[in-house]
Amino acid sequence: MDALVLRGQIVYAPFPKKLTVRPDAYLVAEGGRVADVYDALPEAYAGVRVEDWGDCLIVPGFNDLHVHAPQFPNRGLGMDKELLPWLNAYTFPEEAKFRDEAYARRVYGRFVRELWRVGTTRAAVFATVHAPAARILAELMGEAGLGGFVGKVNMDRNGPDDLIETTGASLAETERFVEGFAEGRVRPILTPRFAPSCTEALMRGLGGMAARRDLPVQSHLSENEGEIAWVRELHPWARDYASVYDAFGLFGQTKTVMAHCVHVTDDEIALMLRRGVYVAHCPFSNLNLASGIAPVRRFLDEGLNVGLGSDVSGGHRLSMTDVMASAVECSKMRWKYVDGRAPLTTAEVLYLATKGGGSFFGRVGSFEPGYAMDCLVVDDARLSDETPRSPEERLERFIYLGDDREIRARYVDGALLSEPRGG
Ligand SMILES: [Zn+2]
Incomplete structure (x- = not known):
């Protein structure tokens, strides 16, 4: 099966009003499209290698x-x-x-x-x-x-x-x-x-x-x-x-x-x-x-x-x-x-x-089923402090203080992007 499974702290915004936060969850894509976000990996994906990003945030590209x-x-x-x-x-x-x-x-x-x-x-x-x-x-x-x-x-x-x-x-x-x-x-x-x-x-x-x-x-x-x-x-x-x-x-x-x-x-x-x-x-x-x-x-x-x-x-x-x-x-x-x-x-x-x-x-910019699997893996350890912060707070701080040093991986349509050669 052409499936991709990322595990991490998943944050996205299907509506303007409120963030959807799924801690320690599995973001699953098939054929470059999001299948769904799961708290436990369904049996159907049991054989698929999980890319475990630990405490990293995973947000849409x-x-x-x-x-x-x-x-x-x-x-x-x-x-x-x-x-x-x-x-x-x-x-x-x-x-x-x-x-x-x-x-x-x-x-x-x-x-x-x-x-x-x-x-x-x-x-x-x-x-x-x-x-x-x-x-x-x-x-x-x-x-x-x-x-x-x-x-x-x-x-x-x-x-x-x-x-x-x-x-x-x-x-x-x-x-x-x-x-x-x-x-x-x-x-x-x-x-x-x-x-x-x-x-x-x-x-x-x-x-x-x-x-x-x-x-x-x-x-x-x-x-x-x-x-x-x-x-x-x-x-x-x-x-x-x-x-x-x-x-x-x-x-x-x-x-x-x-x-x-x-x-x-x-x-x-x-x-x-x-x-x-x-x-x-x-x-x-x-x-x-x-x-x-x-x-x-x-x-x-x-x-x-x-x-x-x-x-x-x-x-x-x-x-x-x-x-x-x-x-x-x-x-x-x-x-x-x-x-x-x-x-x-x-x-x-x-x-x-x-x-x-x-x-x-098109169907881009969310982790709802059917959306393009475009996402960023954000390791914000550099921005952390002595107090545990919620995924919402960590996202906010990434927006205000983060830069490309926090971005560990980028995916478009389920494909991991390597650094372009140009320039
Ligand atoms: Zn212009």
């Missing part, structure tokens, strides 16, 4: 719902700027370098190894406009055993000459990029950078492609007030920012994730709910670029799909535990200074980083 791989070299730079000046000063000049495939392979190799290191098992990733480089990124993620979506970025206006495509070439290249994918756990995603970078003709073309090929979509929405005013100027006919994407079939007509959503209106939230559009909440980025504090508690209360994104390099760290801690901190500032809605809890941020964002990739 982390899902990064929004990250820009080509901005990896810019981490921690330009953090004194807002969105639009930051794009021009740092991001666009770096992204132009990905015309060079050898450069792309080196940077993307390091990016993929870092994803592995910090325990991100699936990610929704922006590449650049360059399709060959985006293909290299998808290959490297696939070879590393990681899952997710990779998008060749589209932009045909309002950018530097060396990144702007013609509308026709942007669509044709994207079509070729999508067709070039082999079957696997890394899949293509349509990636209009954001409305200001894309003409209406380009967005219409991409919306058509999404519908024709049933492709998912990722982009940015209402990150910054200057950006929102610009969108209003560019599309005076539109009721709001979300309606621009919606008019062209890029807002939940197929599976869609929008990063940020810091300043969304009531109408936009209602439309996101109707269409099942995901929010990728990126707290580091929202702080660094002084964009604002997204109303995540409201998103959860309203029943929106929400996950977390590192948004490297608007965000300075790729580690989802750091992003989780920042999400709690941001929610406290919003509670205190903006809307009085309760801050996020440890259970809620674990949910957002696992099942909340994971559901964008």
